[in-house]
Amino acid sequence: MHNFTPWSSLLGGLLIGLAALILLWGKGRIAGYSGIISGLFSISDNKRWRILFLVGTTLGASAATYALHLKMAKLEISPLLILAGLLVGVGSRLANGCTSGHGICGIGRFSIRSLVATGLFIFSGACIVAMTH
């Protein structure tokens, strides 16, 4: 096994699950990032909670990285990065969800749609990685 970090990943996952539970119980909303982001661009929807949640995410992630001296990958702007962003945007909109909304909240609620979506995006991600590596 390569680069395996079981404890930090498990603990991070527990926090993510707790956060999703708090958002649903506290605000009645599913913690799915693609939906939260695309809702910012629809006309009628309430945007305040969306912005608060996204700002909180950035704050929490930055705090964790500094406090625990976590490794932060150096990213570079490239055509590949832009293409990847486009695909992630188109795909998550069509599928009505991404890793957080389908992979955690959806599967956690035993949604068949989410189970199928998660299986398919892991499968196609694995195919792309197999082709590019």
Next chain:
Amino acid sequence: MITLIAGVLFGFGLALSGMMQPDKVVGFLNIAGEWDASLMLVMGGALAVFTPGYHFFIKKRQQTWSGAALHLPTNKTLDRQLVFGALIFGAGWGLAGICPGPAIAMVALAGWPAIVFIFAMVAGMLIAGYWQQRKNLLTEQITQLAASE
């Protein structure tokens, strides 16, 4: 306030879990090569908390702590949009190793590359949204036409 707290916790979890490191994401998807199973534990950990919390606590009450309504998805059909959408999403995820949550989480840490990724993602969402709208309009017109025949 509770929304901000949920966001902070989610962000903290994303950073700690390794989801914000594209090489770990790619390592997880590299099932045929040198597999890094860490992200299985992220999902497992999140589900271990969310699933029982939802089923034993929230589902019974069907409302938030303050009595407000839950906004839950109601669509249950497995349609082509779900299938193609998930396949396209996975391709983008495998290319860069970044999905929407971590992209937002790394805005302050990674700066411009994260912002460029988010711009491209939002553009993709708007394109797909526009396409969906046109398709719905077209289906409506066809049904109307069929009804008037």
